[in-house]
Each structure stands twice: as C-alpha cells, then as structure tokens.
Amino acid sequence: MAGSVNKVILVGNLGADPEIRRTQDGRPIANLRVATSESWRDRNSGERRERTEWHRVVIFNEGLCKIAEQYLRKGSKIYVEGQLQTRKWQDQSGQDRYSTEVVLQGFNSALTMLDGRSDSPGGGGGGGGFGDTQQDYGQPAPAQEGGFSRDMDDEIPF
Amino acid sequence: MAGSVNKVILVGNLGADPEIRRTQDGRPIANLRVATSESWRDRNSGERRERTEWHRVVIFNEGLCKIAEQYLRKGSKIYVEGQLQTRKWQDQSGQDRYSTEVVLQGFNSALTMLDGRSDSPGGGGGGGGFGDTQQDYGQPAPAQEGGFSRDMDDEIPF
C-alpha cells in the first residue's frame, strides 16, 4: 500500500484514574478516559456554550502503561498521540457493537504529562525498557525555577 | 484550567464516492469512508501482515464539501484534518448506539487531495468562497468579513 497515516493528538484531562489490566502473558494494558472541551460564544444568543468530548484511550505499550499507572490520576492533564482503531464486540444479546478507541501501541505513540507533579517521570525514576528512552515518554524538562531565562539572554541570533 | 486539543490527521483512500446530503436549510454535509492501512512483517512467522482501518469522515464545512463533491471519488487519496466526535443514535429497536466520526467543521479542519488530477483545486479553477482558499491552500488572513464562522454556533445537524 502506498502511504497512509492514522494519527490522533489529544490534549485533555482524565475523567478517572487509569484502569490497568494485564493480558494472560502478563503484559499491561491501560485504559484512560480523556475529556477534551471546547467553548465558544453563540453568535446569535451571545451565550457561552460548551461541549465536552470523551475519548477512550488504550495503551498497549508497556513503558507508557507504567507511566500511566504511576503518574496519572483523575484530573491529570495529558498529551496523547496514537491511532484510531474501531473494534467489534458482542453485547449481551449477541448483537454486534463497535467501539472506536485511540490506541497507543508501538511507534508513533506518545503520552506526556502536562501538569507533572514533582515526582514525574524523567525527574528521577527510570530503569530500562522502551518507555524511558523515548523522548516523549517523560520529559523532565528544564527546571521551572529559573531555567528558561538564562538561555534566552544568550541571545540566539538566528 | 485551560486548554484542550482534539485533532485527527489521516492520509488514506476513499472506499467509495463521497455522499453529499443537505440540511433543511440547504447546507451541504459530506460523508467520506476513508481507509488507512498498515502492513508489517510478523516477528514470529516472518509473514507479511496487513490491517486496514476504516474511518467515517463528516464534513460540515461548506467549502470543503464542495471540494469533496467536485474532486473526490472512490479511490482518491486525501489528507484529512478534523476532530473526533462520538454521537449517539437509536437503532431500530430503540437501543442507544454510538458512532465515532472524524468531523471537519470550522477552523482547524483541512481536506487536501494528494493524487490531484489536472482539474484539481488550486490548479486553476476556483472562484471565491471558502473551499478554494481552503485552509491548506493559503491563509490570506482570516475571512473576518462573513463566511467561515457560521458553522460554529449552529446546532450540529447529525
């Protein structure tokens, strides 16, 4: 096949603590409920309106599961990058149902905390594995105390 | 609290010609079926495997509907940028069902042909309006005088 792309980017908040399950062979799967919201002023009524969208995010990637388990909680703000997948399942009455999820698996997936507490990944924890070597898995980032301005003054003259 | 992002980017092919419907007040809505595929070599068996994902793309944006109607056909390859929305509907038996779609509406939506025939937009044809100064073809500054924003406040006429 010549070239396709399937990418979802979300910045939103967790509606609940992550749910972590394990496959029979022990690999973790994390399920997140992520809310994104938009609001705007109605052009006619002038009222402010809001719409919240809920997303099912499923993480098969082991390193990202660990991050989810250790650092994410209800209310956490995250950046998520994954792909759209719709899976079929049967309800109690045996009818086909479909569920569309944002799947983080393998490459081109990312999970980044945006409201990192002080004990967030990169800051200290670590260990081997997929997760902690990837740039998007946890970026301790420049210390906010100070930090940024010093570089600024170096005047980047391009 | 502030700030969320809900973005889907697809590059794929149309599985069928676009379906164009119209709302009661005459605005067009285009429905696209877009396939994205990925293939890989199985790590164990060494066989090549492939998976195709089908996406429902719904275009409320009038200009982009025109492009869909005029230029897109079964097999067309496109770039699509929109947002994830899940809507609820009732099946024949009155049961709640949910459908997740990639919605192109208002700002931060884009539709670009990637296998443009010679009569494609931008090449020459055109005329005023949203569609052909479409998001990705140029941004001569916001069309603040009318046009674009109408979508945003109206009821979403699924």
Added chain:
Amino acid sequence: MAGSVNKVILVGNLGADPEIRRTQDGRPIANLRVATSESWRDRNSGERRERTEWHRVVIFNEGLCKIAEQYLRKGSKIYVEGQLQTRKWQDQSGQDRYSTEVVLQGFNSALTMLDGRSDSPGGGGGGGGFGDTQQDYGQPAPAQEGGFSRDMDDEIPF
C-alpha cells in the same frame, strides 16, 4: 498544486514574556520564545541527558495576539499549532541571513494555554473578532473542581 501540508505542533514553555509589536496599520504581531525539552538515559554511560530546543513563534493572528498579550508570561506552558516559514534578512554587514519561524496566521493555527490561571480566556473575556469564536483560541474547559467524574459515571457505553 496538488496538496501540501505544513504543520508544526509544539507543547513547551515560554522563555520570556511575549513581545508585542504593531504594524504601521496597527495590527499586532506577537513574538514568543518557546522551549521544548527532551531527556533520555544514555545507553552507554547510563547518565541522564537533556536537550532543549528553542523555537521562534510569530503570531499574526489578531485574536491569538490578544491571548498572548493578556495571558502568557515567561514560564507559561502552551500548545502551539502553526506552520514553518523561513524568512531572509540582512545582517549589519549586508549578508543574507535566514530565520526559520513557526508562524500562526489564518486558519489551522492554534494557541492554547495549558497552565491557565483562573483569569484565562473563555472564562470571561470575549468580544467579537476572530479569536474568541474559535475553539482553540481559549477553552475555559470543564471546571476541575468536580466536573469530570460526574460525566464518567454516566457510563458512556460505546
């Protein structure tokens, strides 16, 4: 031309307060210095390494300039979506120089605060114009106090 896309997405922190200038005809232009960082553990030495990248972000969009001016400060965390542009200029000695910037202009641009103080956009400010009708220009978003969980309990059963 058949179809091209030029998109940059950044999540990072401001290295300094925004600089706002005005064109001769009074339109604002905001310049931001945005840092993105990545860190990883060196596979050989086992040491943690870090790299910070600095980005020049230029906002021509009037609504987004307002947001930058009113709400962004040194240290602010933001989501930015724009396009890459390289412009040519002459240095003092008359030599050609090039500067590559992330430009927010027209459609398919977005600026979202990710660490919004309580006085953030959408919460109150408003007025006409491009900026405040767009979903990405400022999303007051669900109140963090409570909020998310209530919707969760409604069990979205798709």
Added chain:
Amino acid sequence: MAGSVNKVILVGNLGADPEIRRTQDGRPIANLRVATSESWRDRNSGERRERTEWHRVVIFNEGLCKIAEQYLRKGSKIYVEGQLQTRKWQDQSGQDRYSTEVVLQGFNSALTMLDGRSDSPGGGGGGGGFGDTQQDYGQPAPAQEGGFSRDMDDEIPF
C-alpha cells in the same frame, strides 16, 4: 514540570533527489529538500497568489534512510513527521550561522511515500529491518530487542 512536544508534519514534494551521506562509522544520513506550497486568491486584487516554502529534512533513522535512497526521487510526494532542530555552524568567515531542520530520528518519526510507484515498500518487496516495518506501515510491538534506540544517545553528527 513535565512534558513537551516538538513535532513537524509535512506533505510536500522533493525538489531534488535525496542526498545520502555516511558517518565515519557507516550509518547513513539522508538529506531531503521538501517543498510545500499554498495558493489563495488575493482579497483585494482577486488574483491568485502562491507561496512555496522549502524545508530541510534530515534523516538519521537507518530504515527511513533506506526508503529515501531506494524509493524517493526528485518530484516524489511524501508525508514526513519529525522534529524541529536548529543547529549552529560556522561559515567561511568564522561567523556563527544557524540552520533549522526537520529531523527524523528515533521514535515518533515517519516517512511515507504518497505517490508510490509499483515497486514501493509495503507493496511486496521488503526484507527485514527498520525501514519496511517502518512506523507507518505497522507496529508489531516495540522492537525492544535492540535496533531502534541506538540513535538516541549518540552524538548528533551534523
């Protein structure tokens, strides 16, 4: 503090054949010149205007280098996903210069052909390695057993 994102997405055409160089230890580096264009109708004059932007794309990822070398040519249309990096160099007179590039390296990078000839990757040919189970072609789970990550810790050999 936590979390930053640095992502560039381009769909454009090669202005020249890829240039492949090799580091002293034999790893390939591919340089691409990618054009993105936009056109729009001028609001005042009504004339059609066009602007082309040229991007420097540098590929450190070995598998993607192979794809570039084997399949890409002047005129090829591609999808590219990488990150922005500005590097410093000295011109002949010893003055500091800066060059901003779109770098494909490690995870969260992708290169996809959009005008695939019949002999393109995924279609059949292939063989093992990074390139052809390339990010967008499938993610059979992280290649945890070696391979991918080597890039990340090494000096970036501009």
Added chain:
DNA sequence: TTTT
C-alpha cells in the same frame, strides 16, 4: 529546486 518540487508540485499543480
């Protein structure tokens, strides 16, 4: 220097 590409593409339409």
Added chain:
DNA sequence: TTTT
C-alpha cells in the same frame, strides 16, 4: 469499500 480503498490503496499497494
């Protein structure tokens, strides 16, 4: 149901 597409594409390769």
